[in-house]
Amino acid sequence: MTARGQNLGVSLRSQMICPHCWTEFPPHELLWIAAHSDLRGDPLLGQDEQIRFLPSRFSADGKAIDVRGELCTGLACPHCHLSIAWSLLEMQPLFLSILGAPGSGKSYFLSSMTWQLRQTLRDQFAVSFTDADPLNNQVLSEYEERLFLNPKDDQLVYLPKTELEGQLYQSVAYGERRVWYPRPFVFSLQPLDGHIDYDKRRLLARALCLYDNAGEHFLPGGETPNSPSKHLALSEVLFFLFDPTQHPKFRARCKDHSNDPQMGDHGWSHRQDQVLLEAANRIRAHSGASSSDKLRQPLVVIVTKFDAWRALAPNLKLDLNQIVRRAGKTMSALDSNVLKSVSDTVREILNQHARELVAAAEGFSNEVIYIPVSALGCAPEIIGTSGMLGIRPRHIQPIWSEVPLLFALNRCTKGLVRVGTSRRGSRSAAAVHEDETESPVLLKMRETGT
Template sequence: MADCTRGAFFEISNFPAAISQNGEIDSNSPDAAIIEKTKKGDYLIYPDEDFAQKIELNSAPLGEKEPLQEQNTLKIGDTLLLLFAGEHALESAKKIDFSKWIIFNTESGTIEDVAEFGKIRQAVEKRALTGSGLAVCPKGATCGFFYKSVFGAAQPQAMSPLDTTSGEIRCPLCWLKFDLGDALSIASHESLRGDPILGSEEMLRFLPTAFDGEGNAIDPAGMPSHDIACPHCRKKLPTGYVDLKRHIFSIVGAPSAGKSYYLSVLIKELQNSVFRHYGASLKDLDPSGNMLLTQMKNRLFSADTPESAILAKTALEGAMYEKYPRFGKMVSLPKPMSYILSKDLGAKTESAALIFYDNAGEHFEPGIDLEDSPGAMHVACSDAIFFLFDPAANRNFKNLLHDNPDPQLKIAGRLDQQDTILAEMEVRIKRILALSTSEKIQTPLAVMLGKFDIWKDLLGEKLADYFENGELSEEAVERNSEILRNFMLKTEPSIVAGAEAVSSNVKYFAISPLGHSPIKISEGNSAGKIAPVPSLLNPINVDIPMLWVLRQLEPSIMQKRA
């Protein structure tokens, strides 16, 4: 017999044996139950005739002379006992780990969590469970106690509203914060496939209570677990994410502004420039999570023909999105693309995680409900915002470029609402951060004037070289930004007004991911589509806005290469 809460063992060899109400054998306390051995070697248990309290055997009231199985639960008041009968009873009892209690959902057949006995109620209530249908048992046992019988009805904790100020870690998937101690581990053993929230195909998420010598959490089946998940959305986090400094970057723009092309080119250009100028490296932090962006980058730079270089438009519910649980309901959110920026500084290595999203432009349009479709809420918690302005969609630019043959200027039916998107972004940010309409954020905001190769002759003034003595020149950034701001004040002042209503830290950049005018395909499956010409790819200043931001966020990494 084992006392579950104390982990104490009692071997019973003399029969009949009396179990006291305190879970002891033949003690001076009142007898609660009697175990006797039959001539056939079976064991029977029944309540003492003078004991009036309720006794439960295997979660049912103990009646007259019930037979014992190989493993049994016995509950006498608040005393929880396990009874092991048979030839191998002692060996079975020694396999039980009373420091870990499994919280099992008998209705779904899944494990909800693993916790110390004293933390079972907290674990159940933290997951907003009522206790209905739950059973608890120490690790290694094959039978358990109904939760309500032991703890009564649970009082689930209400889901707290989004709080952008508490917690040391912000999830890159649902953007909610949490403390490291609340992070969930992801089970490794195949028998633990099935999570009560994410479904039968996902491995169980659990709050770890035991760890191996290397610091890996041990799952309920005894296997080391190497992956961790956000406690809010329960999705797997990139390896090493919680140990790094983390920066979320939001890229905002109208539908068809060219955000996918920009991101695809940016990663390639940034990998080259941070190494060339600063001796730093930019690598995949989550290769599987970055797969779609990697495929787009490879498709663009490995293409032989314009048809093979076309990147698909990011759709609201497309491959760049996934369903995540957020505040009790499944919502579609953009997949994060995670990279690690690092530099060897001699005595130590400085590293930071950089998180990007390829949002559908429609997510920034007015009328998209934040709660049902929160796909662009990352703008409120980002460390920098990059607004991609598309001159080819703007009426004033089109009028100035009416003789330019670029097919992007001839697309009919495009609605230019870029100033409205900026205004919508301002409203969302201030609503989520509870700012007044007159307040501004200090987050860096890079206004990127795209397709510079089309309109650079309109500028009338030459931009300074961004690099001086091998590193980004702050003076050049400031001077060029002022030139471009003045140009926009004459051409489309609403963009300047909208950007500077959002942030007090705004700079303007002229960029071109392609560096040339694409062509309109006239035949084949891609007829009518506009595509870049691979041999003419010549990106212009695509990495400059990001370098400007990184100089502010990671000054120790972004020091001139020796």
């Protein structure tokens, strides 16, 4: 592959990291996935998988040719043999792990976030957000379709539980040992025409690798050598979902103000601070940090199901236009004043009702931000006598689901998404201007003439 990079019309990265097993390797070690249907049987992935091979023949446009003469398009990791999206050849990866107790709303949040980002990033930030590997992202695309593109929008639907070893985990057999890796959802992000740094698009582009972890993995004792979680240590920012409906004090305060079954008898409780402490321990173990060290990654505490606990925050009006503000003709910026004031309000509420969580979060990282979201914007209903919870797609109205990732993109990239501060009292389209003190990674924005 080395000499083939130019033929493919891409400039290759010198080192790559597999988003499945996190092995680092140079691109010329990449394997190709045979295309001919007879070429089946992989020692690591099983009899039904296509053969992985190091090619010796290439087409004129740099694609490998398998031993049966078929043109191949799929790439695979030389270590675990799982498939690797092309965008990882060119774009720096951005790992991001989503943690939370079972039932805290991770799967709904992830679906709502990616659905919203497809529009918000393109329309407001002139950034494209596309599936790097549609086949690998299929589970998530199906979730999005079920919730947001469902033709039977008055029927109750639900997302399946994230099984420990189900669709969201892929298994690899290294001899006798079988390892289950969390399936990454990989998205390509690049500036579009209209982005202030469109001419630096190759430099700014990132391959976002998201992990939806089964909550059970993070209950004490959940990690085994066969279910590794090294992505936590690689994550540039961590999302921890805190679910107030699982907290006894929140439930006691909200049950008379919410019709959500989760706030009543239907609710359950996990010690959510312990999930965070367990994650911190694993990251420290992977990175060799001492148990008293705070971690280098910023921590976003995403307080889910805002629709169910909004009675505790009557002054929070979470309108997207309040935080995503026009900063020029084609670009918007995140208003850091709004972000900070909402974070302070939410921290105060958590401090009143779940002090242990604030202590765990602030012991975890020096940089903690609290963001309320509602993936659904409404309460689920109990489905018949099954006891399961479902949602009618026509009721769904996400609240701020994309904000945590917009913040992460600002924090971890060199200007893909920008922050600014609103001028006092201004509500005009040009209400936000760049504030270089807000983020060390902020690039200077040229005058936009607004």
